[in-house]
Amino acid sequence: MSGLVSLSAEQGFLSPTGVEIAFLLVGLVTLGGAVLAVTSRQLVHAALWLVVALGGVAVLYLLLTAEFIAWVQVLIYVGSVVVLLLFGLMLTKAPIGPSPDADSGNRWVALAVALATAATLVTVVVDAFRTAWIDLDVPQGSTEIVGRSLFRHWVLPFEALSLLLLAALVGAIVLSRRKKERR
Numbered sequence: 001m002s003g004l005v006s007l008s009a010e011q012g013f014l015s016p017t018g019v020e021i022a023f024l025l026v027g028l029v030t031l032g033g034a035v036l037a038v039t040s041r042q043l044v045h046a047a048l049w050l051v052v053a054l055g056g057v058a059v060l061y062l063l064l065t066a067e068f069i070a071w072v073q074v075l076i077y078v079g080s081v082v083v084l085l086l087f088g089l090m091l092t093k094a095p096i097g098p099s100p101d102a103d104s105g106n107r108w109v110a111l112a113v114a115l116a117t118a119a120t121l122v123t124v125v126v127d128a129f130r131t132a133w134i135d136l137d138v139p140q141g142s143t144e145i146v147g148r149s150l151f152r153h154w155v156l157p158f159e160a161l162s163l164l165l166l167a168a169l170v171g172a173i174v175l176s177r178r179k180k181e182r183r
Contacts, residue, residue, distance in 0.1 A: 023063045030056025038110075047085050054078045068143040084165055088172040 016024075033052030040046040054077045061070035150158065 019063055023060060026056055026059045026063065030060065043089055044086070047082055047089065050085070051078055051082050054082065066146075068146050081165070084169055088168060091172040091176040 030053050033049050033056055037046050037049035037053055040049060054073065058070045058073040058078065061067075061073055
């Protein structure tokens with residue numbers, strides 16, 4: 001656990017640094033984008049708010065000095081997944097304006113589950129790092145270490161995700177073709 005040092009008197013919770021303030025502000029913008037992405041009644045607007053949320057996560061990675069993960073976030077999620085989502089919306093001719101199908105009527109159940117999940121995650125993270133201080137000035141991992149771990153231990157899920165995204169795109173194309181043939 002290099003980079004983790006115990007909390008000292010000179011660097012405390014009540015004296016945040018500029019990086020910590022920026023992390024908090026970007027985190028709030030990311031949270032706002034995520035909330036708007038799931039509450040928007042227009043599918044295209046929801047996809048654009050998802051871009052804001054995923055871009056905010058990339059900035060948070062940059063603030064944590066994880067540049068490689070930040071650029072992977074931008075390339076894979078912001079670049080590929082959102083573009084695939086928008087292509088799927090446009091190929092299936094989903095409604096561009098407000099969509100009555102976007103609301104299932106389970107908003108209160110979804111809100112309760114989301115709040116319980118958020119409370120659990122915050123509790124686990126705070127408990128795990130209660131007595132530790134992460135020094136953000138020291139890089140925690142190199143691109144070589146992250147790449148070796150990704151392609152040695154996580155290559156199968158990575159490839160399965162790429163096949164899933166390809167199947168979704170092919171399915172959207174098939175659905176759009178069938179509608180044209182029926183006309």
